[in-house]
Amino acid sequence: MAEIAKIIQEKVERYGRKRNALIPILHGIVSEKNYVDNNDMVRVAKALDISAADVYGTASFYSFLESEEKGKFVIRVCKSITCEMKGKNKILKALEDELRIKLGETTYNKKFSLLQTNCIGLCDVGPAMLVNNEPYTHLTPEKIHDIISDYRNK
């Protein structure tokens, strides 16, 4: 709660109490708790003096501004054509087996969420994925095991 208020205040100080502060604020909230819930949206709307519907409209438009609860580490596997050609589905299967969840789900301990995303600009080193902001390339099912193990300890 307090953190969210602080994020809003910081961004408002930097960008002004204007709508251009909206996406930076939402980014701030997402990096704090991985998603923006309805209460946050209302609070942001008040801070910027715009309607909560406008905040929701913007937040729901962008794929990196989640409005439903997500795990601490959001995994986004690239599903664009070249990554698909290089075995994206095998990677996805390996992740599902490793995390014991299906695509789109979050682990029970709220640690990992598994999503697909469109091109992340790593086509020459695919198959690729992002874990939060960190890119992973040349993926193989074996590598998945190691990467996830590392994150389990974080």
Next chain:
Amino acid sequence: MSNKELKRADIIFSPYSVAPYEILKRTMKKDKEHVINELIESGLRGRGGAGFPTGIKWKLFAQEQESERYIICNADEGEPGTFKDRKLLVEVPRKVISGMAIASWACNAKNGIIYLRAEYKNLIPGLKKEIEIFNEYAKKFNLDFTVDIFCGAGAYVCGEETALIESMEGKRGEPRNKPPFPIKKGYLGKPTLVNNVETFATASMVCRYGASEYKSYGTDDQHGSKLFSVSGDSPKEGVHELELGMKISDFVEEYGDGDTKAVQIGGVAGFCIPRKDFDKTIIGEGNTTGGATMIFNSTRSMYNVLHNYLDFFAEESCGQCTPCRVGTQQLLKGIEAVKSGEKPESYLDDLIKLSKTMKITAKCGLGQSVTNSFTSIVKNFREEMIY
């Protein structure tokens, strides 16, 4: 049109033989109008995909009267198969920033913003350091220009300049009606110059070498060199800088795996060129593309390729205009129905008509360009769509 042989160029990624900010310093000693004219003379076109002549854009921007104006570096490369801008921002960020600074000086704009796509968030710390270094130089050169980073939030359509501006204003990334163009009314209603990352880097190189030397690269229709993001069935994936004007066959010989069936040029918004048309020029007269080239060999099903593209378009359509929102979904459903036998083969022709209607009626480049890959794949690989 005359063709050139495939030739590697080394302009954009060459190491800093002359420091990029030295180019800025030297350029600032010249006459502003002269510099803009040099850029027009060089024939440089926007490297993001639309290919608008860069010098003319700068000239129009410089002529605007309002003093509050913005320079935006479009680093929202979302086109599947494109990754050159990432490499530029990692390897030669100073050439990019120097290009922005030259634009700022030539067009009297004090505020610069790099619109970085959310997928490249991990580049922010490195870029911030580079901006600090630039600030030192700007102070030394008495250049009143600040560079900020604005992080996008994951939307392909925001590569379109007016959608990008909407997004910076905290709105949904829905393209605006044009005119007015951003040059007149852009960010916050003020004149705004939006150029791609590669365009800024190249502009700085044009200032370094001069228009006549830059023009000696390429052909009469397409001047200079260009970065190609090569991916797919290729043993040489990566970013390659090539002189413009080569034939596709030469490109395929160099970068293909010996079994190339088709090349997708310009990303999913571009054209899919089948083997029988490989004698064409890779980027033809007038149009330039973002340089995304995806190579498919004969083991690939073109139905799967097209399905993947349409899935992408249907998801990334902003939903604002009906032709694009409904059209992308209907094309996707349509090819599925033909494949499953639910619809006759001739339905493909109806779908081509639909995609052509989208070209005329969609509001922005996203919906307008779906027909490029759709028609080129359905026409050239019709049997793969059916069986």
